[in-house]
Every structure is written in structure tokens, then in C-alpha cells.
Amino acid sequence: MQRALAFAVLAVAALAPLAAGANELLVLSYHDVRDEVARKGDPDAYAVSTQNFAAHLDWLSGHGYHPVALSDVIAASRGGKPLPPKAVLLTFDDGLRSIYTHVFPLLRAYNYPALMAVVTSWVDLPPDQKVDYGPRMFTHDDFVTWDQLREMQASGLIEVASHSHALHRGVTSNPQGNSMPAAITRAWDEKTQRYESEAEYLARIRKDLGDSAAAIKRELGVGPKSVIWPYAAYNSQTNAIADELGMAVTFDLEGRHQKIGADLHGLARQLVFDNPTVNDLAYELRHDEALDGLRALQVDLDYVYDADPAQQARNLDKLIERVKQVGPSHVFLQAFADPDGNGSADALYFPNRHLPMRADLYNRVAWQLKTRAHVKVFAWLPVLGFELPDKALNQRLAIQASNPKETFRLNPFEPQTRRIVADVYEDLAVSGYTEGLLFHDDALLRDDELRGQAPADPAARTRALIEFTHELARAAGKWRPKLITVRNLFAAPVLEPRSEAWFAQNLAAFNQAYDYTAVMAMPWMEKSRDPQAWMDRLLADVKRSPRGLSHTIFELQTVDWRDDRPIPAARLKAMAHRLQAGGARHLAWYPDNFIDDQPSTRDAREIMSARGFPYIER
Structure with a gap:
């Protein structure tokens, strides 16, 4: 049954603090944050109102959660400083402009770090191009610019991850014409009446991730350490390619929580959707889906x-x-x-x-x-x-x-x-x-x-x-x-x-x-x-x-x-x-x-x- 919010957490996360050094991590996945979002049923199910997002930060702060940066997670995985009790990593997908205009000011006010995943082909999108984002066509003004990313990175609060260069789309996945995520699908070619070979598929993924990592390093001076796969669509072979390119941390949207160890592939995130209130948040943090x-x-x-x-x-x-x-x-x-x-x-x-x-x-x-x-x-x-x-x-x-x-x-x-x-x-x-x-x-x-x-x-x-x-x-x-x-x-x-x-x-x-x-x-x-x-x-x-x-x-x-x-x-x-x-x-x-x-x-x-x-x- 769908709830107003789905959060990946320990069943007891909001009831009692975890033992110090437990290295348990909650990761929340946000997308767009804007002022006018319907209470329920907004055309963009993944949009959260600015008011509700600010209330989330306030609730997390008041209930003992400790926001951490990706560098903290990597250090803990390598035997360094353990994560604090009730550690939470905030992530933001797609590189939307609202992260700069609405989210970044609130993160600075709370001194909360976050990870921002950008589709590099959407950053500084040319004025004559549009992206079909679902509720409407998005233009250059809907995405962050490299200048804005540099400003946020300089604050020390925002780290930039790859969300691919151009894999945030579907490709034809069968002769009947269905479309599935580009990162995991052997594309069907209607002209040749055949599927992409394994070698062709892996070469396509390697080029895309390479282009994304190169663009981030060129514009921001440092390459990404992580990739957040579009639609949480990945496999062991795409993770191996990410490893080769220096992105040894990967994320998906499956699972309720994780104990951080040496392997940082496929970290569980929970998708924030349907504009949840604080009451929705509190419910989900106490709800045990295992039951x-x-x-x-x-x-x-x-x-x-x-x-x-x-x-x-x-x-x-x-x-x-x-x-x-x-x-x-x-x-x-x-x-x-x-x-x-x-x-x-x-x-x-x-x-x-x-x-x-x-x-x-x-x-x-x-x-x-x-x-x-x-x-x-x-x-x-x-x-x-x-x-x-x-x-x-x-x-x-x-x-x-x-x-x-x-x-x-x-x-x-x-x-x-x-x-x-x-x-x-x-x-x-x-x-x-x-x-x-x-x-x-x-x-x-x-x-x-x-x-x-x-x-x-x-x-x-x-x-x-x-x-x-x-x-x-x-x-x-x-x-x-x-x-x-x-x-x-x-x-x-x-x-x-x-x-x-x-x-x-x-x-x-x-x-x-x-x-x-x-x-x-x-x-x-x-x-x-x-x-x-x-x-x-x-x-x-x-x-x-x-x-x-x-x-x-x-x-x-x-x-x-x-x-x-x-x-x-x-x-x-x-x-x-x-x-x-x-x-x-x-x-x-x-x-x-x-x-x-x-x-x-x-x-x-x-x-x-x-x-x-x-x-x-x-």
C-alpha cells in the first residue's frame, strides 16, 4: 500500500538512538523543492514544498539526527571515524535550480551537508533545448548552472555526484516498443531487428559516465566520488565501470537502511514523494515495513x-x-x-x-x-x-x-x-x-x-x-x-x-x-x-x-x-x-x-x- 512518504530507516530509528559507532546510515532522496506544491496529488509527485522541507530539517534536528557528508561515510567505510548515532545523508537528484534557490539557503541556515547529483548534459542546458521532465518541459532556467555549483561547492556543504551525462532517459527495450532505463537496458534497434550486444551496451555506459565525470572535474576542479543512478537502475557491471572512473560509491532506492562497511555500492535511499508533512515523516520513521x-x-x-x-x-x-x-x-x-x-x-x-x-x-x-x-x-x-x-x-x-x-x-x-x-x-x-x-x-x-x-x-x-x-x-x-x-x-x-x-x-x-x-x-x-x-x-x-x-x-x-x-x-x-x-x-x-x-x-x-x-x- 502506498504511503504519503517512503523513508529508508531502521524500524526503531525514531524511538531510540543507535549505539555510538554503529555506522548505521539513513539516506533521504529529494528532487524538486519549491513554494507552490499541492498538499497531495501535485502533477510532480516528487516535488516537496519549501515549507515542508524546512519542517523536515527542523524535525530531524530536534529528534537527534546527525546529518553527515559523503566524505564522512567514505571515512567510516575505511575504518576511520565512525558515523554518529542516527546519521542521515541528504541527497538531491537531477540538478534542479531549486536546489540553489530554495534548498541551499536552508542547508546553510542549519549547517547541513548534502550530496547533489547532476545530469551533466542538463547543466547549462542550451536555450534552444528542452527536457521532458514529466509534468512539463523543463528549460535552461529549471537547472543549475556551473557557476551556481561552484558557489555551493565552495561553501563546503555541497558535494556533487554524477547522475550520468545523458542516461536519465528510456531506451526501446523490446520489439513491442516499451521504454526502460537507459543504464540497464540492452537497447532494441527496430531497423536492424536486434538487441544491443553486451560489448556495445557496456561501451555506451562507459562513454556516458566518462563524459559526466570529465565535465564535473573540468568545471569544478575535482572529479565525483559517487554516482546516483537515474531511476536507481544499475547492475554490477555498471558499478564496475563507475569504480574504474573513481566513483566507488553508488546509490539506489531499494532497502530500508544500511550498516556502512567496506562496500559502498548500491547504498539504500528512500524516495521522498507526495509532499510529506512532518506527521508523515514521523509515521514512516516509526513504521516497520517488515510487518x-x-x-x-x-x-x-x-x-x-x-x-x-x-x-x-x-x-x-x-x-x-x-x-x-x-x-x-x-x-x-x-x-x-x-x-x-x-x-x-x-x-x-x-x-x-x-x-x-x-x-x-x-x-x-x-x-x-x-x-x-x-x-x-x-x-x-x-x-x-x-x-x-x-x-x-x-x-x-x-x-x-x-x-x-x-x-x-x-x-x-x-x-x-x-x-x-x-x-x-x-x-x-x-x-x-x-x-x-x-x-x-x-x-x-x-x-x-x-x-x-x-x-x-x-x-x-x-x-x-x-x-x-x-x-x-x-x-x-x-x-x-x-x-x-x-x-x-x-x-x-x-x-x-x-x-x-x-x-x-x-x-x-x-x-x-x-x-x-x-x-x-x-x-x-x-x-x-x-x-x-x-x-x-x-x-x-x-x-x-x-x-x-x-x-x-x-x-x-x-x-x-x-x-x-x-x-x-x-x-x-x-x-x-x-x-x-x-x-x-x-x-x-x-x-x-x-x-x-x-x-x-x-x-x-x-x-x-x-x-x-x-x-x-x-
Whole structure:
């Protein structure tokens, strides 16, 4: 649920001072500060009124916060003077003129340092050029000049960071024409019908950052030590380029706080938006977002895909509208094609090195869900269940299951399997937006499989599969930082711990290894005669597990696959409400049939909305 303000802080930051030398840092991200800003709903959501900004400074000063400069953060990271208790770094993006006319006088009055990130192509913008800044076109008069930057730098309060030279824009990211942040996107060229290569992409980023750093050093006499990535869009490769250019401190907008250590890449900032008052600020500094519940719809991309582009577009619109109306916090989006429904991937929905691409669709749908439906999207992929087009290789790498109905899986103890699957995960991350990974339920090993290769001990087999998924997360993390991980878990290892031998799955191990475990809370799939009693027992067993309720997602089934009939909405509501009453924090369901509106949007909103009040958006 959106709040008036989102601040990255420790949950207790405003309740009690941190211990001296804790090196905890809060970073606030501001943009425009001007006199006339609507109380709520201003056309520029990131603008803050001068009055509210001054009140923020006054409140921070009166509640024991200690503003620090970037140099203080760097010194602390190198073992120098620790940061003071409740340290806060103020940052200002885009190099807007209001930082000179409205912010700088207040910073001088409070003697507060700050970091100002400039887009160097916008500084001293030529009079005949304009920038589409959202609410309106911005001109030369909306941005700082080099003379103003020199004056602010000379005060000792303002340090200048790079915000790129010209990466504060979108580039075409797929054949359908979507636009994504230039700093992380392999641009699609409509003329040549191909994506930018890795070498071309990295050369483009290196030139842009080099131009920005050179301009700042030329005009201000000192090069920037940090880069604030436009749209918080970066990856490990762009950070490495920044390092080469002397900008070893980088920032994003993910996370609530950080403890400063040697690595200053991807420092968490919280975006100040919707013109927050001091009351909004105080609320956010006391609000623990870790207590918020996750609500996820698991969506089959196979139901969006259609060979007819017009029908596919209609399917996508139907999905977006449903997600907007239901209001979950997350969508777990299928990134693989499984038209025969056997649980393994026949093809993928993104360009890759090893499997056929059914359609270049994941990028478009994920980005549309983020930008139009305002949810976080996690890519849902198999771990072992990939059917390779090379039949001989497929056979050689396959697990020879004793049960012919078992999901097809590749052998994770074969080095070639590990390379192929890691490539697939890296290619997914290259192809488009995702904030997390949902590892499919195919990641299992029976006790009679791979004898002589897999460990005999069930716990050791569980650890081996966990380590493999960590390899996959690292492969994707090369291009998508701070990925959240979720792993599907069958209910049997929870209800009957000895069945770890049959699955190589364990709830306690999963909740230690991943951000969340999505336990398949599906009594009809398990042929339970008393679904509610079965669910009560599952909840009780999860409660007894370490980190059980805080890290477990109860994933409900919406269809009884024995006869393909929908589970009645009344049953789903009763189960969801009973789970919540018993302490369950996170809910999801599968499948979400957006094509046939099943479960109905009205019922889905009541069960799966993450809003404080599940109203209909108009």
C-alpha cells in the first residue's frame, strides 16, 4: 500500500538512538523543492514544498539526527571515524535550480551537508533545448548552472555526484516498443531487428559516465566520488565501470537502511514523494515495513501469449486491469512456456542461449505490470525442468526417474547442467525487469534418484539443491542487483518431516536460505478429505518452524485439478481469513485465471489485495 512518504530507516530509528559507532546510515532522496506544491496529488509527485522541507530539517534536528557528508561515510567505510548515532545523508537528484534557490539557503541556515547529483548534459542546458521532465518541459532556467555549483561547492556543504551525462532517459527495450532505463537496458534497434550486444551496451555506459565525470572535474576542479543512478537502475557491471572512473560509491532506492562497511555500492535511499508533512515523516520513521504482508498472484504467461498479436494485446490489457483492480503487492510471472502442462519448460519467453523462445514477451509484460499496475514482479522459472532442443544432450543430462509421471528434470550434479541453467537465469536478467526469483517446485530429488552422485543424506541433498539455486541467483544478480528469492515447497516435508528424504526439501532450511518460502498450501491437490483441518495442521507446523510465519507464503490453489473445477470463493475466503487469524502473514494463490476472471475480481480483491482498504480504482 502506498504511503504519503517512503523513508529508508531502521524500524526503531525514531524511538531510540543507535549505539555510538554503529555506522548505521539513513539516506533521504529529494528532487524538486519549491513554494507552490499541492498538499497531495501535485502533477510532480516528487516535488516537496519549501515549507515542508524546512519542517523536515527542523524535525530531524530536534529528534537527534546527525546529518553527515559523503566524505564522512567514505571515512567510516575505511575504518576511520565512525558515523554518529542516527546519521542521515541528504541527497538531491537531477540538478534542479531549486536546489540553489530554495534548498541551499536552508542547508546553510542549519549547517547541513548534502550530496547533489547532476545530469551533466542538463547543466547549462542550451536555450534552444528542452527536457521532458514529466509534468512539463523543463528549460535552461529549471537547472543549475556551473557557476551556481561552484558557489555551493565552495561553501563546503555541497558535494556533487554524477547522475550520468545523458542516461536519465528510456531506451526501446523490446520489439513491442516499451521504454526502460537507459543504464540497464540492452537497447532494441527496430531497423536492424536486434538487441544491443553486451560489448556495445557496456561501451555506451562507459562513454556516458566518462563524459559526466570529465565535465564535473573540468568545471569544478575535482572529479565525483559517487554516482546516483537515474531511476536507481544499475547492475554490477555498471558499478564496475563507475569504480574504474573513481566513483566507488553508488546509490539506489531499494532497502530500508544500511550498516556502512567496506562496500559502498548500491547504498539504500528512500524516495521522498507526495509532499510529506512532518506527521508523515514521523509515521514512516516509526513504521516497520517488515510487518507488512505480501500478497501475490501467480500468473501463467502462457495465457497472455497468443499467435495473434491483437489478441495477445487484449490478453495483456485484461491482465493489467485485473491486477490493478485486485491490488496485490506482487505478481509471480511465468517466464517459461509450458503449453503441455507437464511442469517443465519447453521454451522461454525471453531471448536466451539454450532453449527456443516462444515469444519475446516476458520483458513487456513484467514492465507493464510494474508501470501500469504498480506491483513488484518476480520471475517464475524452473530450476531443473528444462527440455533442451538437443535430444541427445537432453537424454544424457536427464534424471532417470523411476516414476514415468515425474516431472522431467536435468541432473544438477552434471557441470553442463549447471552451466546451461545458470546461462538461462543470466539471460532472463539481461532481458528485462524483475525484482525477484520464484524457484519452481521442480527442484526436488527423490531418495532413489542419482545414487552415487547425490548425497545419501536427505539434509545434504536439500543443501545441494539450495546451493545450486544460490548459483542461479548469483548468475541473474550480475545484471539485476538485490534480487529477492522465493522457493516453492511441497507441503509434505512440513507435515511429515521424514518426507525430506523423498523431496530434498525442508522448511527450516528454506527459510534460512531464501527471503521467502512459498509452501503449496493446496489440500485438494493433496487429496485431503478435510481441507480445512489439513490447512489448520499446516499452519500449526509452520508456526513451530524457525522464522516460520515471517518468511512463509501460504500459496493457495484456486482450482481442484482432479476435475478442473474452481474452488468455491467462499471456501477460499474462509481459508484465507482463518490463516490470517492464526498468524499467517503472507498469502498467494495459483492459478490466477485473469482470462475468465476466476476467482472473480471482487472475491480476489477481498482475499489478495495488499491495500489497507480494498476499494475499486477508477
